[in-house]
Amino acid sequence: MSENASAARRSRSWTLGARSTYVRIESLFVLFGLSAIMAVLSPYFLQTSNLLNILLASATIGVLAIGATYVISSAGLDLSLGSVLGLSSVVGAVTAERLGMPWPLAVAACLAAGAAAGWVNGQLVTRAGIPAFIVTLGMLGIARGLALVISDGRAIYGLPEGLVYLGQGRPFGVPMPVFIFIGVAILTHYILSHTRFGAHTLAIGDNEAAARATGIRVGRHRRRLYTFSGLMAGIAGLIFMARVNAGDPTAGLNYELTAITAAIIGGTNLFGGRGSILGTMIGALIMGVLQNGLNLLAVQSYYQQMAIGAVLILAVFLDQWQARRAQAR
Amino acid sequence: MTLLEIEGVSKSFGSVDVLRGIDLTIEAGSVTGLVGDNGAGKSTLMKTITGIYSVDDGTVTFNGEPITDLPPGERRSRGIEMIYQDLALAKQQDVANNIFLGREPVKRLWGLIPGYVDKARIDTEAQQMIDRLGAKIPSINRPVGYLSGGQQQSVAIARALTFEPKLVIMDEPTAALAVREVEHVLDLIRQLQKDGIAVILISHRLNDIFEVCDRIVVLRQGRLIADDPRGETSMNDVVSHIVGAA
Ligand SMILES: Nc1ncnc2c1ncn2[C@@H]1O[C@H](COP(=O)(O)OP(=O)(O)OP(=O)(O)O)[C@@H](O)[C@H]1O
Ligand SMILES: [Mg+2]
Numbered sequence: 001m002s003e004n005a006s007a008a009r010r011s012r013s014w015t016l017g018a019r020s021t022y023v024r025i026e027s028l029f030v031l032f033g034l035s036a037i038m039a040v041l042s043p044y045f046l047q048t049s050n051l052l053n054i055l056l057a058s059a060t061i062g063v064l065a066i067g068a069t070y071v072i073s074s075a076g077l078d079l080s081l082g083s084v085l086g087l088s089s090v091v092g093a094v095t096a097e098r099l100g101m102p103w104p105l106a107v108a109a110c111l112a113a114g115a116a117a118g119w120v121n122g123q124l125v126t127r128a129g130i131p132a133f134i135v136t137l138g139m140l141g142i143a144r145g146l147a148l149v150i151s152d153g154r155a156i157y158g159l160p161e162g163l164v165y166l167g168q169g170r171p172f173g174v175p176m177p178v179f180i181f182i183g184v185a186i187l188t189h190y191i192l193s194h195t196r197f198g199a200h201t202l203a204i205g206d207n208e209a210a211a212r213a214t215g216i217r218v219g220r221h222r223r224r225l226y227t228f229s230g231l232m233a234g235i236a237g238l239i240f241m242a243r244v245n246a247g248d249p250t251a252g253l254n255y256e257l258t259a260i261t262a263a264i265i266g267g268t269n270l271f272g273g274r275g276s277i278l279g280t281m282i283g284a285l286i287m288g289v290l291q292n293g294l295n296l297l298a299v300q301s302y303y304q305q306m307a308i309g310a311v312l313i314l315a316v317f318l319d320q321w322q323a324r325r326a327q328a329r
Numbered sequence: 330m331t332l333l334e335i336e337g338v339s340k341s342f343g344s345v346d347v348l349r350g351i352d353l354t355i356e357a358g359s360v361t362g363l364v365g366d367n368g369a370g371k372s373t374l375m376k377t378i379t380g381i382y383s384v385d386d387g388t389v390t391f392n393g394e395p396i397t398d399l400p401p402g403e404r405r406s407r408g409i410e411m412i413y414q415d416l417a418l419a420k421q422q423d424v425a426n427n428i429f430l431g432r433e434p435v436k437r438l439w440g441l442i443p444g445y446v447d448k449a450r451i452d453t454e455a456q457q458m459i460d461r462l463g464a465k466i467p468s469i470n471r472p473v474g475y476l477s478g479g480q481q482q483s484v485a486i487a488r489a490l491t492f493e494p495k496l497v498i499m500d501e502p503t504a505a506l507a508v509r510e511v512e513h514v515l516d517l518i519r520q521l522q523k524d525g526i527a528v529i530l531i532s533h534r535l536n537d538i539f540e541v542c543d544r545i546v547v548l549r550q551g552r553l554i555a556d557d558p559r560g561e562t563s564m565n566d567v568v569s570h571i572v573g574a575a
Pocket of ligand 2: 373414
């Protein structure tokens with residue numbers, strides 16, 4: 001409650017269009033500032049092909065971060081995003097390659113696997129009353145393990161053309177995943193900012209008891225949110241699988257870290273009650289630029305993990321510091 | 330006409346028996362004062378009416394229909410509204426959205442896309458309600474967390490009155506209000522009564538209770554100790570019922 005009250009006081013964010021669409025102006029500064037630095041440090045950074053690469057990398061993270069945004073803005077948490085991504089990519093590849101099903105069925109299998117994992121999360125959180133942190137941490141292990149079991153620990157190669165096109169196709173010279181990301185973003189933005197589902201998501205995150213008192217069915221809503229978040233991991237798994245032309249059981253390792261970081265940088269309130277897809281898209285781009293830039297500078301990927309982790313902690317620290325200052329005033 | 334009937338309602342939290350067999354009926358258009366010491370069970374009893382708490386025993390009937398097992402939203406749509414002691418507001422959402430929380434009107438965007446929350450209508454109607462209450466709210470689009478305690482109380486009151494209730498339960502609605510605003514709420518209660526809306530008022534301010542209520546009910550340690558028309562009781566009687574001296 002008091003967390004949320006202070007969050008309300010601090011939400012002096014810049015608003016774009018609809019009032020419910022918060023974009024933290026700081027996140028735009030970070031995006032452009034970071035891009036400027038990278039552009040100075042590397043002559044390749046601003047080349048079209050590289051910019052498309054950033055978009056491509058941001059697409060997977062972005063879809064995942066959309067799932068994180070919904071769950072976190074309802075004061076929930078989903079740590080299983082990266083593992084569920086891996087599981088759904090394996091399920092999709094098995095359906096297409098081992099079972100020889102037509103590619104649209106493999107797409108459906110990817111999405112269904114993700115949604116099913118999310119559904120289980122939702123049941124355990126709301127019906128068994130186990131904290132989301134524990135449930136989704138457990139699912140992080142279970143989904144990853146299941147992906148390894150199903151695939152025998154090896155990547156499944158050789159996907160049908162239709163599937164590969166979803167990851168490697170380039171209509172108008174733009175990678176397919178970017179279109180998928182934009183499509184998902186538009187739809188989920190509409191739902192979060194303009195429908196009752198979105199309004200209730202934020203209200204539950206803001207004050208669960210109040211939401212319940214006004215007649216919102218909180219348990220059912222949370223179950224839908226976790227299923228939705230799993231579905232996003234399924235879509236991300238589909239993109240990942242199609243991009244690398246394989247169902248890889250280790251796909252999406254540690255991606256939950258990047259996705260949650262993108263959502264938080266984008267202005268999602270860690271304690272619930274606020275979140276916007278536009279903000280999360282900016283957050284995902286920041287993650288994309290950071291990773292891409294570090295790649296161009298030939299920084300070892302181990303350091304990238306450290307950088308992302310540090311960014312997450314820093315973002316939350318700055319947010320809370322700002323809130324304390326706002327309160328002291 | 331009997332609007333609400335509570336029969337034999339009991340409720341415990343763990344080993345604490347908070348309500349012990351309460352019987353209470355509320356007539357349509359009546360104003361009932363509910364008083365009792367801190368922890369007597371007033372809020373708990375009211376929450377069994379709105380569906381926040383399920384009862385361990387007993388039944389709740391509204392408008393002749395049993396509602397004991399209905400969820401809060403269902404009871405709300407039948408005309409039971411409550412202003413909660415802790416106000417039950419979503420602090421980061423704006424005033425208008427709080428008033429319409431759980432009841433957002435939707436339309437088709439561009440006559441095409443379904444499920445679009447009609448924010449313009451929410452703002453207009455919320456503003457009308459705030460004006461009708463004469464509440465001083467700086468802006469309908471301000472997050473509720475920015476408002477003062479009294480202003481937040483006005484928002485909670487506005488929410489309870491916007492959807493044509495039949496019964497309005499007010500749990501300490503004047504706790505955070507200045508003297509003039511208290512008068513305003515009392516006037517409002519009289520107005521509701523004229524419109525045929527029943528009110529249950531919980532307050533520790535016996536002056537207010539005696540000013541607007543037709544009837545005064547006293548709870549003590551989860552039991553209904555007294556239930557008298559205003560004319561047949563006195564401030565002294567009520568006080569001794571509350572503290573258990575009578
Ligand atoms: N959710 C709960 N869990 C456990 N105990 C509770 C709960 N809600 C209320 N109680 C207990 O039930 C008793 C009655 O509480 P209640 O809030 O109904 O009192 P009240 O008459 O409204 O008091 P006040 O005048 O202080 O508002 C108290 O002893 C309280 O501690
Ligand atoms: Mg109380």
